[in-house]
Amino acid sequence: MPPTSLPRDSTRRLANVAGFAACAALIAYALYSQLRLGVEPCPLCVFQRIGIALLGVVFLAAALHHPRGFGRYVYALAIALSALATLLVAARHLYVQSLPPGTLPSCGAPLSVLLKFTPVWEVVRKVLTGSGECSEVNWRFLGLAMPAWVLIWAFLLGTAGVIANLRPAWLTRAGRD
Numbered sequence: 001m002p003p004t005s006l007p008r009d010s011t012r013r014l015a016n017v018a019g020f021a022a023c024a025a026l027i028a029y030a031l032y033s034q035l036r037l038g039v040e041p042c043p044l045c046v047f048q049r050i051g052i053a054l055l056g057v058v059f060l061a062a063a064l065h066h067p068r069g070f071g072r073y074v075y076a077l078a079i080a081l082s083a084l085a086t087l088l089v090a091a092r093h094l095y096v097q098s099l100p101p102g103t104l105p106s107c108g109a110p111l112s113v114l115l116k117f118t119p120v121w122e123v124v125r126k127v128l129t130g131s132g133e134c135s136e137v138n139w140r141f142l143g144l145a146m147p148a149w150v151l152i153w154a155f156l157l158g159t160a161g162v163i164a165n166l167r168p169a170w171l172t173r174a175g176r177d
Contacts, residue, residue, distance in 0.1 A: 012072065015164030016063035019079070019157055023056025026153055033146075039139045044093040048150045051086030055157060058082050062165060076165035083158020090154060093147035097137055 030049050033039040041049065062075035137145045144152075 012164050012167070013063050013066050015160065016059045016066075016075075019059035019161050019164075020056050020063060022153070022157055023052050023059060026052050026150075027056070033139060037139075039146075042136070044089060044096065045146065047089045048086060048093065048147065051082060051089055051154065052150065055079065055082040055086060055154070055161075059157075059161060062161075072165045076162045079161035079165065080158055083154045083161070086154040087151055087158070090147045090151035094145070094151065097145060097147065 027049060030041070030045075030052075034041055058075065058078045062072075062079070065071065065075075067075070139146050141149065
């Protein structure tokens with residue numbers, strides 16, 4: 001008789017693979033919107049992409065490694081931290097976009113130039129304070145700007161990843177007993 005559900009460990013691996021696939025799809029759409037739609041990313045957008053990519057790498061590592069016991073707690077924490085960092089950058093971006101025009105400093109040097117001539121932590125500090133280019137809203141879907149969607153996805157993926165990796169084995173068995 002074929003099993004009606006996946007073995008308890010397979011559901012966690014499947015959730016991690018799905019998390020990785022969602023992150024890959026988000027990055028793919030970000031690149032599509034940049035290269036095909038002409039929506040150029042500002043420095044805060046670039047940091048959000050890095051956050052989603054990092055989240056995807058953690059999901060992939062969790063799926064490939066698929067640890068039992070304590071290791072799944074480590075991956076749950078790494079997923080939570082990656083998602084939280086991405087969520088905070090997206091929230092900062094939304095705050096910058098909500099400010100009245102003219103309240104932010106004008107656009108500075110491009111990110112690539114800043115990275116070339118400025119220490120990394122100074123670049124991070126400067127980028128997170130925002131600039132004029134970060135305040136522009138040049139893309140919307142269902143009335144929400146791209147940072148709002150990144151915030152939503154980071155929250156959903158982070159929550160789902162933590163739950164999937166922390167769910168006790170007895171909970172997954174309870175539905176089959």
